[in-house]
Amino acid sequence: MQEISGLDLADRLRGEMKAAVEERQAAGRRIGLAVVLVGEDPASEIYVRNKQKACKEVGIVSSKISLPADVAEADLLATIEDLNQDDGIHGILVQLPLPDHIDKDKVINAIAPEKDVDGFTPINMGRLLTGGQAYLPCTPQGCLALLEEAGIDLAGKKAVVIGRSNIVGKPVALLLLQENATVTICHSKTQDLDAELADADVLVVAMGKAKAIKPQQVKDGVVIIDVGINRDQEGRVCGDVDAEAFKAADKTCSLTPVPGGVGPMTITMLLKNTLAAEAAIFALKEGNQ
Numbered sequence: 087m088q089e090i091s092g093l094d095l096a097d098r099l100r101g102e103m104k105a106a107v108e109e110r111q112a113a114g115r116r117i118g119l120a121v122v123l124v125g126e127d128p129a130s131e132i133y134v135r136n137k138q139k140a141c142k143e144v145g146i147v148s149s150k151i152s153l154p155a156d157v158a159e160a161d162l163l164a165t166i167e168d169l170n171q172d173d174g175i176h177g178i179l180v181q182l183p184l185p186d187h188i189d190k191d192k193v194i195n196a197i198a199p200e201k202d203v204d205g206f207t208p209i210n211m212g213r214l215l216t217g218g219q220a221y222l223p224c225t226p227q228g229c230l231a232l233l234e235e236a237g238i239d240l241a242g243k244k245a246v247v248i249g250r251s252n253i254v255g256k257p258v259a260l261l262l263l264q265e266n267a268t269v270t271i272c273h274s275k276t277q278d279l280d281a282e283l284a285d286a287d288v289l290v291v292a293m294g295k296a297k298a299i300k301p302q303q304v305k306d307g308v309v310i311i312d313v314g315i316n317r318d319q320e321g322r323v324c325g326d327v328d329a330e331a332f333k334a335a336d337k338t339c340s341l342t343p344v345p346g347g348v349g350p351m352t353i354t355m356l357l358k359n360t361l362a363a364e365a366a367i368f369a370l371k372e373g374n375q
């Protein structure tokens with residue numbers, strides 16, 4: 087089993103970004119990302135901390151806006167509107183999931199598309215669908231970057247995606263299609279998952295089920311991107327793929343590890359989108375002067 091490391095690629099890309107940030111800083115530009123966190127979900131706290139650490143590493147100024155779990159929807163919307171208007175903020179990320187009393191779609195819709203570094207607004211999703219210039223969602227973009235790093239030519243390959251969420255499954259399927267793969271999207275109502283898996287050349291797993299995918303289900307030579315972040319029975323972080331079983335079976339395949347695979351790449355793509363947003367906002371401002 088060959089491992090496709092996200093840490094190595096993330097390190098390299100962040101090094102390049104740091105140099106780009108320093109250049110802009112030398113020209114008096116400051117790049118700002120706002121992360122909005124509602125409530126005190128421990129997993130979200132960890133992700134947000136990782137994101138802030140990464141920002142610091144490359145020189146992006148990140149500000150965390152913590153709101154109580156019972157915040158009124160209107161107050162959250164007003165916070166986003168303030169960030170939309172704030173010239174020091176180039177990227178806005180509202181950490182999901184949000185509490186049940188808040189309409190998630192309304193909140194995402196409120197983010198200015200030019201600051202939507204998650205790529206979650208209908209404008210950016212629509213642009214992704216039609217192949218236009220969009221901020222691509224970070225996790226799917228990270229998955230594609232890992233496939234590219236592994237030297238996989240997707241054209242004509244059979245790619246299977248497990249999961250159809252707006253933040254991972256659907257957009258990753260669109261990106262694979264853009265690269266000319268033949269894409270199948272599977273989900274919990276898929277009748278015969280094994281039949282779909284059996285001839286996958288590339289498999290992206292985003293189901294949120296610890297160690298669900300076993301080596302017997304896939305063919306030799308398959309390239310697997312494991313998006314899942316779960317806890318196993320011992321409380322350790324693990325993916326949707328049973329990596330230990332793959333190792334034990336000495337399976338011929340490539341697999342991204344968890345941790346150290348898609349996770350660090352998600353954050354790296356967030357930094358990339360934030361740099362792109364600052365550049366676009368800066369160019370617009372220059373053009374208007």
Ligand SMILES: NC(=O)C1=CN([C@@H]2O[C@H](COP(=O)(O)OP(=O)(O)OC[C@H]3O[C@@H](n4cnc5c(N)ncnc54)[C@H](OP(=O)(O)O)[C@@H]3O)[C@@H](O)[C@H]2O)C=CC1
Pocket residue numbers: 225248249250251252253254255272273274275276279292293294295313314315316348349352
């Ligand atoms: N590494 C990273 O950066 C990120 C990791 N994640 C992780 O990725 C995983 C998926 O996240 P997300 O997309 O938000 O999760 P969701 O829960 O929104 O989606 C899970 C998807 O998997 C499908 N599914 C569940 N069980 C099965 C099954 N037995 N067979 C086939 N399909 C199944 C569901 O089908 P249906 O639609 O029918 O319910 C659904 O489409 C989670 O572990 C999450 O923590 C998420 C975001 C970023």
Ligand SMILES: Nc1nc(=O)c2c([nH]1)NC[C@@H]1CN(c3ccc(C(=O)N[C@@H](CCC(=O)O)C(=O)O)cc3)C=[N+]21
Pocket residue numbers: 132133136179180181182183204224225315323344345346347348349350352353
């Ligand atoms: N608006 C929004 N945007 C997101 O991008 C978003 C979100 N909400 N909600 C939750 C999911 C999840 N997500 C992760 C980010 C980093 C790691 C990460 O850094 N993982 C490390 C550490 C894992 C660990 O130790 O827990 C790794 O895999 O190596 C994981 C998961 C972003 N998400």
